[in-house]
Amino acid sequence: MVSALRASADVLKGGEPPDVHAIEVARNDHRTALDRWAAEQLRARRQCEEVLDGLDFDGTLRVVSYVTFVLGGNAIIAAGAPSDIGDTAAHVLRTLRAHLEAPSTVLQDSLRVAIGLAIAVFVARTLGFSHAFWVVLGTIQVLRSTALGTGRTIVLAVVGNVIGVVIGGLFAVAAGDHPALMWTAFPIAVFGAAYAATTIGFMLSQAAFTINLIIVFNLISPAGWQVGLVRIEDLLVGAFISLLVGLLLWPGGARRELARALASVYRTLVEYLDHGFDRVLGFSPAGGLDPARQAVVRARDRADAAFDTFMSERGGGAFDQDTATFLLSSANHALLGADLLEVISGVMGYQAGTCADGAQEVDDQVATLLAAYRRLADLLSLSPVTDEHEDVSLSALRQAELGCLRRWQSDATVGRGAMAVVMAGEWVQDLARLETDLEGAVSTAVEGARKPWWR
Structure with a gap:
């Protein structure tokens, strides 16, 4: 290793x-x-x-x-x-299905941007703005995944553009009769706009962009500082459209969708784990690809997308990023357990048929374990749940495992069945510890998801 x-x-x-x-x-x-x-x-x-x-x-x-x-x-x-072309095609199709068969932040963001741009183009053409592209550009620049984020970005954009109009306007007035001075400033303005866009923040990048526009338009046709006012006017129209779209379409952003996506992951994991334990314990035949795993993978893909959006949201700390990371990585932990259960019963060929009594005792604890995970999924989906739930009995698991080992001691044919019970019991214990650790993180995520979008 x-x-x-x-x-x-x-x-x-x-x-x-x-x-x-x-x-x-x-x-x-x-x-x-x-x-x-x-x-x-x-x-x-x-x-x-x-x-x-x-x-x-x-x-x-x-x-x-x-x-x-x-x-x-x-x-x-x-x-x-x-990579094999067939595998690549299957991955593409799986990704498309994952984001189309259920609510997804990728689908929501795409619809939000598409609708925002469509409205911006319609308004710009209908009202006959002289620089309609700036309306569309303003819509793209300030539209964020949350209404609160969009509002904050609008303020930064307006302030930045006002700063740019003031500086660029003063320069246009001072250099208006000196083309050489304007041409000298042109490469500096282009560099400043490009550099600011990725290094010094959104507000100052907007200021640099507006200064660059004023210089460019005055080189084409002297217009003084008035072109800056047109820029602000078009920006405000685009910003208003973005704010309207942000308020009407999923204003809360990714925090609630992340919780719901995680709920889907854990709910599909319950089914996959149920199948895996049934195969190891001998209650269903082993072998073959379990469709439940594909459902888990698609749910996880949606949760990954929601997690990426959540991490990129400014002020998106309705619950902290460490909590979100723990919830997603714990789902991968549980998926690993389910995969290994499939390996145990399939490739390795262990099933507990020769120790049916021990298998039944472990299965009783499996039912308790899966009920606890269903409860976590219900909490994350913001569904009403009761506070009462049963814990897995570690002593009952140990007694079931010991009982099978004692039978193996007197009957050599029980061996593989006893090992299957032991391995299943180990995974019940491991996943039970994980479920206990998840309780606090789930509560934090649910509290954040329930907050209104303006907080």
Whole structure:
């Protein structure tokens, strides 16, 4: 694993790619050795509690090895490995479906901009503005993902343009009869407008842009400082259109949509985890691609887009960015668990059919676990929920695992079923700890999502 992790870093810098096949071979060898060790210890009449502790300790190593395997594959792709055309097409279609089948910040932002531009063009053409493009430009420049953000940007834009009109107007009056001076200032103004746009803030960039416009228009046809007033007039019209669109179309921005997108992720995760546990515990046949995973991936794509928008919103701290990051990364943690459950029952071939009693006891705790995650999803979707909920019983899980190991001690055919129960129990415990950690973050996110858009 160490060499694979180092190679994953090196390949991003042009080095040799990690040997992901070697990781997979090592994982299989380790799994075989672990089964053999457990069987030998139980035959030697070692205490089942001690054997279970050893298996639990090794479970962490197996999770880290799987993460290393996935990380290595992702590093190879990120380094520029050629991708299959079919995979690329499937990814594009999945992305389109993800943002069209349910509310998405990408779809909302696209509609907001499209409607804003359409209104700006209509107003500019109908009212016959001499510089209609500036109306459209003003709409684009100040339109943000929240009504509050749009309002703040309008203030900055107006102040910046007023500063630009004052400075540019004074210069136009002073240099109006001196073309050489105007031409000398022209490259400086162009550089200042381009430089300010990416380095010194929106307000000063607007000022620099207006100064540049005044100089350019006076070089074409001397118009003095009046061209600056036309610029402000057109900007105000465009800004009003942006504010109107921002107030009418999703004024709250991404914070509420992020909470709802995360709710969708956790809700689809519940179904995927339910299928995974059922397969490991022997209640449904293993094998085949689970459509529930595709639903999780599409929901996660929407949550990723909402998260990106949330992080870019100025003043969007209805709940802090660390909380949003934790909620999204925890969903990836749970998805990893569901994927590994599929690996356990599918590729590795472990099912708990030979220890049905233990499987049923673990399944009872699975139901409690999934109910807790459904409750988190309901909270994030701003649905009414009750405060009462049951916690997973760690002692019941341990007793179920120990019961299967005791049966294995006297019956060698129970081995793989007992290991399936142990691995399922480990993941129930891990996800239960994660659910406990999520409680506070979810409460914070829900509180922020419920705030009105002007706060």
